[in-house]
Amino acid sequence: MGRLFGTDGVRGLANGEITAELALDLSVAAAHVLGEAGVFEGHRPTAVVGRDPRASGEFLEAAVVAGLASAGIDVVRLGILPTPGVAHLTASMGADVGVMLSASHNPMPDNGIKFFSRGGHKLDDAIEDLIEARLREPWQRPTGFGVGRVREDHDGFETYVDHLVTTVPHRLDGLTVVVDCANGAAYRTAPETLRRLGARVIPIHAEPDGWNINERCGSTHLESLAAAVVEEGADAGIAHDGDADRCLAVDAQGNVIDGDQILAILAVAMREAGALNGDTVVATVLSNLGFMLAMQREGIAVEQTKVGDRYVLEAMKAGSFTLGGEQSGHVLLLDHATTGDGVLTAAHLLARVAASGRSLGELASVMTRLPQVLVNVRGVDKARADSDPAVLAAVKAASAELGETGRVILRPSGTEPVVRVMVEAPTFEDAQRVADDLARTVEHALALS
Structure with a gap:
């Protein structure tokens, strides 16, 4: 059997590979590993748990909550929120553990489990390996006052949106934006954030029913977004995936703006603002050669990593860099987030459009994509x-x-x-x-x- 954890948590067919039993056992093992690492020392531990709208997330959430509470951790249920929202709230609420239930851009039948440590950071490979090794081991269960309590939090959405709005350097007044929410976790967060920044927002695929997440919509199916932008005469379109850690875009003519182009636009903007540490951007080996040539022309260095936003993040931390990302639309703005955040990326991309007075298509022409x-x-x-x-x-x-x-x-x-x-x-x-x-x-x- 291969390693249970992939590059972005544990993921597979819900109720196939990803069962309620596995979700419970992983949560218990995570509680033990993190507890023995001293994370909970000196206080009663707390975890936050969020999910995307998949129907399977309902029973998997129940299993995760049960596992954590049975291991003595108090649990706060956040409900439906983007993955980066759960990461942010893990930090802002002072939680010891964060858990997100999502399979991101995967089809609806899949689901996944992702853990965050204190501060909202993804777990290191070594910690994930320890959790996997401790699955289903015998353990002494707490009783009485030792078991965890469970409550719901209804303020997390507002806390997260408020945070996103405060990071954006320029308002979006005058822009009309179509937002494809993929019938996923950003169905409220993305439109509300851009509206508060002043944009006229036209949401599409923003009515999740548990079954329609990523179904011919979102960042993996940009056709309906492009058509809506042209039909509405909008300035731009934004597409997220199921858990909203990705952002892709289309310009006013319906042309796709991929993650490399978004990264190039933000790199130039941040370099001009003096916010691009080391005048360096971190990208993966899959970044288009056109991106590399454009950055060379702009005097911006590129550090390349293996594919996976966790590897981009590792390189950014090691070099104290502030911007990194992938062609798929995972963009990391470490001055404002601990992980890739699609809504944050969209807001900063659109702020560049508004501040520059140039169209998104014109800004994207900073690079020419090789076929x-x-x-x-x-x-x-x-x-x-x-x-x-x-x-x-x-x-x-x-x-x-x-x-x-x-x-x-x-x-x-x-x-x-x-x-x-x-x-x-x-x-x-x-x-x-x-x-x-x-x-x-x-x-x-x-x-x-």
């Missing part, structure tokens, strides 16, 4: 992707063919059962051809027996 193709290969053994001789040979041959005019990245996903093949080339046709050839090699070499 890029991403193919997800399913039904294969992703654990062998980094070592199979045939796959390695195919990647080497493709890289040699493209030379300095493109590149190839092949990697197992940290959150889904797929191998991702990414190719950049001078033309889309070249990128598609090379990516398809590599995908066929992966399917044949790594086929499950």
Whole structure:
């Protein structure tokens, strides 16, 4: 069995891999590991628990709350909030543990469990490994006054939105913005934040029913957002994923503005404001070559990491950098948040539009994207992707063919059962051809027996 924790918590099919029993056992193990690490020393421990609107989140929340309370932790139920909102409230409420139930951009049948430590920080790999190792171990259960109490908090939404609004350097008066909430956790937070900043907001896909999260909407399906922006004559469109730690955008003409372009816009704005520490931005190896060239032209250094916002965050902390992110729309603004925050990103992106007097499309032209193709290969053994001789040979041959005019990245996903093949080339046709050839090699070499 592989490692239970992926790059962003534990994730899988709800009531398949992610059962109520697992949620309870993980919560108990987390309580034990964090307690023995001295996190709870000298006081009665408290945890906050939030979720996205998935129907499965209802029973998984109950299991997590039961596990934590049975281990002697008082629990505050936050209800439906974005993942970064739970992280923020973990810190602002002085909680020892934060738990978010979400599978982010994954389809509705999936769900996941993510833990935050005191201060709203994601757990280190070593702590996650200890939690996994302690699953279902015998333990002495507290009784009487030793068990945790459970209460609901109805002020968390206001606290989080107030925080977001106070971080934004320029109001959004005069802007009309369409916001696709993915029928997810930001269905209230995103529209309310932008309205309080002065924008005219047109929300779409903002009526979650437990089943429709990410269904042909949000940051993985931008078609309806682009159409709505053009139809409404809006200045911009914003798209979030199910737990709202991502932000993608479209300009007034309906053109997609991806995470690399958002990162480039914010990097230039922060450098001009003297807020880009070290004149450096942190990105992953999947960032488009066009982003790298644009930053070089602007005199901004780029530090690259493995794919995953946790690795971006590690590099940012190590170098005391203030801005980092991924092409997928995970953007980290460490002056204001401990993790990627899609609503925060949207507000700062739109503030740059309002302050500059330039359109989003014009600002995004700071970089030119090289044609890029991403193919997800399913039904294969992703654990062998980094070592199979045939796959390695195919990647080497493709890289040699493209030379300095493109590149190839092949990697197992940290959150889904797929191998991702990414190719950049001078033309889309070249990128598609090379990516398809590599995908066929992966399917044949790594086929499950």
